[in-house]
Amino acid sequence: TTPFDPSTHPHRRLNPLTNEYVLVSPHRTKRPWLGQTEPPQSLNLPEYDPQCYLCPGNTRAGGQKNDVYEHTMVFENDFAAVLPPPCPAPPPAPHPLLTTEPVQGGCDVLIFHPRHDLTLARLPVLDIERIIEEWCTVYKKRGAQEGIEYVQIFENKGAIMGCSNPHPHGQVWSLSAIPSLPGSELTNLRRYSLTDVAPSDAPRGPLGRPCMLCEYAHFEVGADSETGRVVVKNDDWVALVPWWAVWPFEIMLLPYKRHIPSIAHLTAEEKKSFADILSKVTKRYDNLFSCSFAYSMGIHQRPVLPSSDTAIPEDQDEDNLAHLHLHFSPPLLRSASVRKFLVGFEMMAEPQRDLTPEQAAARLRGCSEVHYLDREV
């Protein structure tokens, strides 16, 4: 009988963070593609675009004029998905299956840099450090507002990912509720922390309880670096294609040396190495298909920090069971113009992927950390 070969035999892998499966069908990579192709991602962008509502000194859609900012800039989204109070209370549900929950909050836009053409992959590491500082500031500021429970930091990069302006920027949506996905991750992290796990050298969470993500990252860093899922690591952080990745070149980026609940818990050194690895990951992404690689990125971490009048000691605060991590979900599959569609079966049944996470990691390991646009010719 043939031995099992993960790059030939279809199989399912479980995502323990969400408790959902992914169907892996690696032999499907041989399938010819006759479907939709994507237009090239805007290449030669100018350093300044007079039409761009995010460039310094220009006027935004809402009519306000941008400062002539020199590094990052934060402003409130002119078309925010959640609004500040007062939020009128919804009427009682007409049927128990039809419930309405009020929600309030605020949406911020964070411009990464004055240069219209410099994405994370092309920004100097020092400028990425400034972005990390802004993330920390907005996480603390929004989190300290009355009623805010979760601060979701994310970036949509590329028109194919619904981004309507190529000027490098991210978003922060702060809500009075913990959204479904981070909520379910927190539930599963909490559940794991209460289980008996085999002793390992992995860092532990509060009260010495096991942390699923510390365990997982520790295992991956120690695994065979030639055949494994690690793409790149530095002193504090590891970027890997998780065992349960859904998107072809999905990456999870997380600290592996100690348990860290949120960006507010990072030391100065850890912020520097965070900027370093963000630069390396995004450069590899751009180099994979020699294009400005599209993705959605999101930071998952503990819900907002406790307010200063809360008396729970840090090591007894259940929310500290969260371990800071970033998800990168990029749509491209085979080239700059052929994407993976997560449609029929994926929407109606469960996600399905074509190449294995190990194959994807090997491809990304093979990419240079010098950006293709910055190479000497």
Added chain:
Amino acid sequence: TTPFDPSTHPHRRLNPLTNEYVLVSPHRTKRPWLGQTEPPQSLNLPEYDPQCYLCPGNTRAGGQKNDVYEHTMVFENDFAAVLPPPCPAPPPAPHPLLTTEPVQGGCDVLIFHPRHDLTLARLPVLDIERIIEEWCTVYKKRGAQEGIEYVQIFENKGAIMGCSNPHPHGQVWSLSAIPSLPGSELTNLRRYSLTDVAPSDAPRGPLGRPCMLCEYAHFEVGADSETGRVVVKNDDWVALVPWWAVWPFEIMLLPYKRHIPSIAHLTAEEKKSFADILSKVTKRYDNLFSCSFAYSMGIHQRPVLPSSDTAIPEDQDEDNLAHLHLHFSPPLLRSASVRKFLVGFEMMAEPQRDLTPEQAAARLRGCSEVHYLDREV
């Protein structure tokens, strides 16, 4: 204080089938759109395309020649995502967080009709009845195969939904495992069947236990038809934009007169009315933006039928707690060329929608049931 207005005030709604929330931000519809627009969906298609590998008599990618079929045609996918046995057993997991589950099965393609240009929206109702018969045949046939647990019938329509051939067709993936989404729906249906619900005239499931979907459909059919979520109904079926819809014009289609676990349980009359409502829904969809409206559609129902040697009486078979329903997930938002992107916040936190389900239902109710291409001018 302002009273709550669902079409102005952001709020969250719970999907009881999946236990996940959707964030509703109706005021966002006023946002200008400067992002990616979609190419027009292929209009003037020929009745026969010599290059199409699904047209009668043509040769497929795998080299086989199609019959000169006259109605529907079924064949095995040349690039199936799951394969028949033997499936070698995966090795033991290197870590409890890295598990591999073997999976086996088969993937079928179901061509709807010989005409290259006739989608469900343009096919005579009699031809849709033939498609329903094929769905029943393949559901029973694949379900009777050793080891198959779930038969997922779906359709990807339109290049924007990853469909690589406009010749009208759907797919059927049959697996040795119940996929995540129908699995979680079954869990929630079972849980609901065990709760005490207020008495109503809604049909009940096996053993007289309440059925969440029968309850829900019954409530919607009885609600105000001018302001509600029902798009169209006939003697047996109702098509509605569910309270918890994620996609702008998402529709759930289900029988509301009696509890029906699967398409194999439909009477001849119910199959006719099924074809009738499929025709009406797809015509309204095409008429909404005067285009061939893209979507992914999936049929959810009970796992495979019990084999004839199983002795469980029908009313004690837990799988009969499932209630047959179809989901339509169409991406378009504002016009034939402007879609909704479920990206950053949606991927990383929770789905967000712009117009309310009630507004979407009103728009679809306003559409004609005469296809725009078939109208007298």
